[in-house]
Amino acid sequence: MAEATQKQPNPTASRPVRCIVKLGGAAITNKGELESIGVENLRSACAQLRQAMSHSGATEKVAGMDWSRRPGDPTDPVVDAEGLSEMEGLGLDTNFVVVHGAGSFGHFQASRSGVHKGGLQSTLVKAGFVATRISVTSLNQEIVRALAREGIPSVGMSPFACGWSTKQRNLESANASQIIQSLHVGFVPVLHGDAVLDELLDCTILSGDVIIRHLAQLLNPKYVVFLTDVHGVYDRPPSDPNAVLLREIEVDDTGSWSIVKPALKGSNKGVEISVAAHDTTGGMETKILEAAAIARLGVDVYITKVGTEHSLRALQGDTSSEDWLGTVIRSSK
Amino acid sequence: MAEATQKQPNPTASRPVRCIVKLGGAAITNKGELESIGVENLRSACAQLRQAMSHSGATEKVAGMDWSRRPGDPTDPVVDAEGLSEMEGLGLDTNFVVVHGAGSFGHFQASRSGVHKGGLQSTLVKAGFVATRISVTSLNQEIVRALAREGIPSVGMSPFACGWSTKQRNLESANASQIIQSLHVGFVPVLHGDAVLDELLDCTILSGDVIIRHLAQLLNPKYVVFLTDVHGVYDRPPSDPNAVLLREIEVDDTGSWSIVKPALKGSNKGVEISVAAHDTTGGMETKILEAAAIARLGVDVYITKVGTEHSLRALQGDTSSEDWLGTVIRSSK
Numbered sequence: 001m002a003e004a005t006q007k008q009p010n011p012t013a014s015r016p017v018r019c020i021v022k023l024g025g026a027a028i029t030n031k032g033e034l035e036s037i038g039v040e041n042l043r044s045a046c047a048q049l050r051q052a053m054s055h056s057g058a059t060e061k062v063a064g065m066d067w068s069r070r071p072g073d074p075t076d077p078v079v080d081a082e083g084l085s086e087m088e089g090l091g092l093d094t095n096f097v098v099v100h101g102a103g104s105f106g107h108f109q110a111s112r113s114g115v116h117k118g119g120l121q122s123t124l125v126k127a128g129f130v131a132t133r134i135s136v137t138s139l140n141q142e143i144v145r146a147l148a149r150e151g152i153p154s155v156g157m158s159p160f161a162c163g164w165s166t167k168q169r170n171l172e173s174a175n176a177s178q179i180i181q182s183l184h185v186g187f188v189p190v191l192h193g194d195a196v197l198d199e200l201l202d203c204t205i206l207s208g209d210v211i212i213r214h215l216a217q218l219l220n221p222k223y224v225v226f227l228t229d230v231h232g233v234y235d236r237p238p239s240d241p242n243a244v245l246l247r248e249i250e251v252d253d254t255g256s257w258s259i260v261k262p263a264l265k266g267s268n269k270g271v272e273i274s275v276a277a278h279d280t281t282g283g284m285e286t287k288i289l290e291a292a293a294i295a296r297l298g299v300d301v302y303i304t305k306v307g308t309e310h311s312l313r314a315l316q317g318d319t320s321s322e323d324w325l326g327t328v329i330r331s332s333k
Numbered sequence: 334m335a336e337a338t339q340k341q342p343n344p345t346a347s348r349p350v351r352c353i354v355k356l357g358g359a360a361i362t363n364k365g366e367l368e369s370i371g372v373e374n375l376r377s378a379c380a381q382l383r384q385a386m387s388h389s390g391a392t393e394k395v396a397g398m399d400w401s402r403r404p405g406d407p408t409d410p411v412v413d414a415e416g417l418s419e420m421e422g423l424g425l426d427t428n429f430v431v432v433h434g435a436g437s438f439g440h441f442q443a444s445r446s447g448v449h450k451g452g453l454q455s456t457l458v459k460a461g462f463v464a465t466r467i468s469v470t471s472l473n474q475e476i477v478r479a480l481a482r483e484g485i486p487s488v489g490m491s492p493f494a495c496g497w498s499t500k501q502r503n504l505e506s507a508n509a510s511q512i513i514q515s516l517h518v519g520f521v522p523v524l525h526g527d528a529v530l531d532e533l534l535d536c537t538i539l540s541g542d543v544i545i546r547h548l549a550q551l552l553n554p555k556y557v558v559f560l561t562d563v564h565g566v567y568d569r570p571p572s573d574p575n576a577v578l579l580r581e582i583e584v585d586d587t588g589s590w591s592i593v594k595p596a597l598k599g600s601n602k603g604v605e606i607s608v609a610a611h612d613t614t615g616g617m618e619t620k621i622l623e624a625a626a627i628a629r630l631g632v633d634v635y636i637t638k639v640g641t642e643h644s645l646r647a648l649q650g651d652t653s654s655e656d657w658l659g660t661v662i663r664s665s666k
Contacts, residue, residue: 034409035402063456067442067464068471069368071404076367079445079464087456109400112412120518123396123420130486130520131400131412134478137489138401141474145467153463156470157494163511178496181530185453187463197514 015184017219018095021049021315022212023143024228025103025193027306035105035135037142044307045227046150052315053092053152060091065148094153095183097215098143098190101208105139106132110195110205116169118201129203132195133160140192147190155187159194159206167199171210176218183219191215209290216294224294225314226287227306232327233288235264245325250332251295257288257329291329301329348517350552351428354382354648355545356476357561358436358526360639368438368468370475377640378560379483385648386425386485393424398481427486428516430548431476431523434541438472439465443528443538449502451534462536465528466493473525480523488520492527492539500532504543509551516552524548542623549627557627558647559620560639565660566621568597578658583665584628590621590662624662634662 023045030036054060063084067077102110110116113128120126140156147154157179164174179189193208216224234243247261291301302314304326313324356378363369387393396417400410435443443449446461453459473489480487490512497507512522526541549557567576580594624634635647637659646657 063460065460065463066467067445067461068468076441079442081445081457084446084457084460085455089454090456090459108409109412112400112414113417121422122418123423124414124418126423126486126519127396127398127417127484128400130398130477130481130488133488134399134474134481135401137474137477141467141470144463144470148463148467151460153459155463155466155493156491158489158491160488161490161494161511162496163508163514165514175496178494181496181498185530185535186459197518202518 015095017097017183017221018093018223019052019315019317020097020099020212020215020219020221020224022208022224022226023098023100024226024306025101025105025107025208026229027103027227028100028143029103029105029139031104033104034108035138037139038103041306042143042146045311046146046152048307048312048315049096049098049147050092050150050152051312052317053094053096055091055093061087062151063087063090064151065153066145068145090151090153090186092152094186094188096188097179097183097219097221098147098154098188099208099212099215100139100143100190100192102136102139102193106136106193106195109135115195115203116205118198118203120202125203129195132205133158136192136194140190143192144190147188153187154190155182157182157189157191159191159211160196164194164206164211165197165199166201166204166206168201169198169204171206171214172199174211174214176215179215180219209287213290213293216297216299220297221299223300223302223317224291225311226291226301226303227311227314228303229306231305231308231310231325232303233329235259246327249292249295249327249329251292251329252332253296255292255296257292258332295329295331298331298333303327303329348428350430350516350554351426351556352385352648352650353430353432353545353548353552353554353557355541355557355559356431356433357559357639358434358438358440358541359562360436360560361433361476362436362438362472364437366437367441368471370472374639375476375479378644379479379485381640381645381648382429382431382480383425383483383485384645385650386427386429388424388426394420395484396420396423397484398486399478401478423484423486423519425485427519427521429521430512430516430552430554431480431487431521432541432544432548433472433476433523433525435469435472435526439469439526439528442468448528448536449538451531451536453535458536462528465538466491469525469527473523476525477523480521486520487523488515490515490522490524492524492544493529495524497527497539497544498530498532499534499537499539501534502531502537504539504547505532507547509548512548513552542620546623546626549630549632553630554632556633556635556650557624558644559624559634559636560644560647561636562639564638564641564643564658565636566662568592579660582625582628582660582662584625584662585665586629588625588629590625591665628662628664631664631666636660636662 109131144156198204230238310325442464477489531537563571643658
């Protein structure tokens with residue numbers, strides 16, 4: 001890991017990455033229904049991403065980049081080739097990376113087969129690996145298309161196909177040179193949690209959160225945004241009426257964290273922190289740990305609810321005002 | 334290129350690749366209709382591939398590996414997890430690589446925008462690059478699913494995502510280590526013609542035929558099969574009633590080729606060789622040149638019509654009998 005990190009070129013010299021965005025599985029899919037996209041949330045997230053990328057903030061002409069047929073669409077897509085060739089650039093700061101979770105895609109296939117446990121000599125695991133990748137890459141395709149319809153030049157990149165692999169579930173090989181090349185020429189890479197090969201277990205699941213941490217380390221973005229289906233991190237399950245939204249968490253050098261805002265009564269040691277009720281990989285503990293690991297790098301992490309004014313402000317990197325609703329996780333230094 | 338070839342591990346030491354299969358765009362899509370799959374041809378190609386992979390030749394239990402919803406399917410997929418976990422392996426020699434063309438996918442998007450000419454500073458080209466990749470990866474997804482339904486453990490691998498790139502349209506970087514790893518653990522990599530980055534032109538189209546030649550060089554398969562929509566290579570357009578199917582072509586060390594069977598009257602210099610009328614990249618000349626380049630490596634190339642008894646025999650590597658219909662291209666040595 002550390003070696004892989006060092007070997008790769010540093011893209012920040014030429015064009016610093018502004019933001020890595022996690023589209024949480026719970027935020028963009030309908031958790032109760034197999035392979036069902038949360039169409040409105042996904043559309044909103046893509047439109048807000050475009051707004052955050054926009055130089056002027058004004059609504060420019062959208063250069064639609066999904067020229068494929070839609071299911072049930074009787075006519076071929078219309079492409080304004082002349083109009084596009086006359087546009088002087090997109091007017092967008094495209095220096096973003098998108099990573100998404102699986103939600104109701106992939107989880108069913110992975111859990112039925114136990115892909116995360118490994119063991120490819122088992123026919124069930126081998127079949128489940130194939131089935132899981134089919135499901136998560138379907139979702140990736142839909143997200144790339146939704147971004148492209150908003151005029152965001154997005155390119156899907158599957159971690160498995162990129163050659164990313166793990167060793168005992170820890171990221172072992174994760175060359176990002178193609179991601180960096182793509183950013184350099186103005187594309188927005190779209191990665192996802194994936195089934196990958198594991199040096200010891202044969203195979204496992206690599207979560208989107210682990211991918212984000214690795215990319216944050218490599219690309220040193222200005223900030224990282226997690227879009228989820230609740231307003232942020234709570235002191236107990238958000239369904240609990242007494243749940244308190246934690247507004248600011250600080251992480252020190254050792255990885256220990258403390259709640260800065262709000263001031264909670266008593267010790268925070270016993271706080272049952274909760275981000276999203278429905279996580280397909282790792283759950284809330286992993287998510288907090290990954291977010292804390294990113295904050296330790298000196299990169300602010302904003303966790304907030306998809307499809308709200310707060311998510312737009314997070315994507316714009318502006319969470320300083322008092323009325324912003326979400327959780328900021330940052331380094332105490 | 335040569336350097337990249339040398340650097341990569343030689344997989345033939347442990348498990349020789351049996352066959353690289355090209356599913357031609359014209360063979361598996363409906364050329365007249367935008368983004369329309371030739372469902373019956375694709376299904377037949379996948380079933381024949383399974384038969385060719387089968388150790389016993391008999392029909393074993395098919396371990397279906399597409400556990401995703403089908404459009405219009407009201408019910409969730411049924412997965413026989415218990416049955417699968419009891420299976421002792423797949424009973425298949427999965428040491429195959431599949432590469433497919435674009436056909437009615439990608440061609441529209443690429444030609445509307447001129448992606449093959451490069452120039453990413455143009456908004457039209459940038460949008461076309463994104464649109465082309467969306468279209469060809471949609472087709473890749475459908476082919477992976479069709480293979481998975483036949484119990485073939487297929488994994489989609491996009492050349493762009495794999496970091497493959499060109500320089501002035503010649504393959505420049507094409508690391509195959511993930512393909513080799515995947516073969517090693519029993520997966521069937523499924524690649525495709527793709528929009529890629531180009532060191533001099535910014536971007537271009539990398540055709541499936543060029544991918545095949547590179548993989549043949551790296552993996553040294555026993556044979557390569559091109560499945561297309563006509564019986565093989567003809568001496569003139571196959572639509573011409575006087576067209577003669579060329580049964581055997583020999584390629585010498587210099588790359589010159591001569592027709593061994595049938596014995597044609599006069600010189601073959603003027604022969605207007607034709608493979609498939611509808612090629613999205615390169616056309617017939619490129620195809621013959623790529624096939625000849627593979628044959629020069631000492632790897633036999635079989636070109637034949639999809640969905641026939643001849644395609645099954647080609648996939649099984651058995652084209653020796655007189656009644657096999659197709660074109661064999663081999664080295665004269």
